[in-house]
Amino acid sequence: MSQGDFSYAYEVMTFRGRKYSIGARLDPSINNVESFAILIYFQLADGTRVEVAKVDDSPHEEGDIHVDRYYREVGAEVKDFDIDIEDWTNAEDYLKENGQRFARLYYENHGMEVRADGANAWQHSVTLGRSWLRALSAEKLPHNIQ
Numbered sequence: 001m002s003q004g005d006f007s008y009a010y011e012v013m014t015f016r017g018r019k020y021s022i023g024a025r026l027d028p029s030i031n032n033v034e035s036f037a038i039l040i041y042f043q044l045a046d047g048t049r050v051e052v053a054k055v056d057d058s059p060h061e062e063g064d065i066h067v068d069r070y071y072r073e074v075g076a077e078v079k080d081f082d083i084d085i086e087d088w089t090n091a092e093d094y095l096k097e098n099g100q101r102f103a104r105l106y107y108e109n110h111g112m113e114v115r116a117d118g119a120n121a122w123q124h125s126v127t128l129g130r131s132w133l134r135a136l137s138a139e140k141l142p143h144n145i146q
Contacts, residue, residue, distance in 0.1 A: 005025070007024050007029070009023040010022055012096055015100065016107060019043075020099060021041060021043075022095060023039050023041060024038050025037040035056075037055070038092045039052075039053065039095070040099050044113075049121070050121060052099075053069055053095060054067070054068040055085060060079070062081045065081075067080045067094075070106065070115060071105040071110075072105070
């Protein structure tokens with residue numbers, strides 16, 4: 001996984017031997033945040049990023065800032081708009097403060113795999129990264145990089 005998917009990312013804890021990280025997407029930049037998504041996630045051996053919970057401000061009928069609670073059982077309401085989070089820094093603090101609980105609930109409901117409905121898996125950058133690695137190992141770099 002590339003950190004390039006985020007404005008920044010860092011490891012925040014370990015649960016059952018798996019490392020969990022906080023990742024932040026801040027648009028257009030960290031110095032001028034107009035929209036955000038802050039998430040806590042872990043990564044599978046195949047590179048799939050498994051989102052446990054995410055706080056973002058994408059607009060919905062019910063409101064803007066909300067938590068996507070992927071740790072809940074499949075079929076349970078995932079979005080929670082009844083939260084006291086005002087900005088991306090509050091969102092990051094919220095996920096750090098609740099990370100252990102979210103990881104435990106995720107494990108109880110889904111184990112260490114992607115949810116059965118696939119709502120919380122993200123693999124884009126890993127797939128791209130593997131293509132580059134294959135190209136590098138075969139010494140078949142694109143002509144503009146050699």
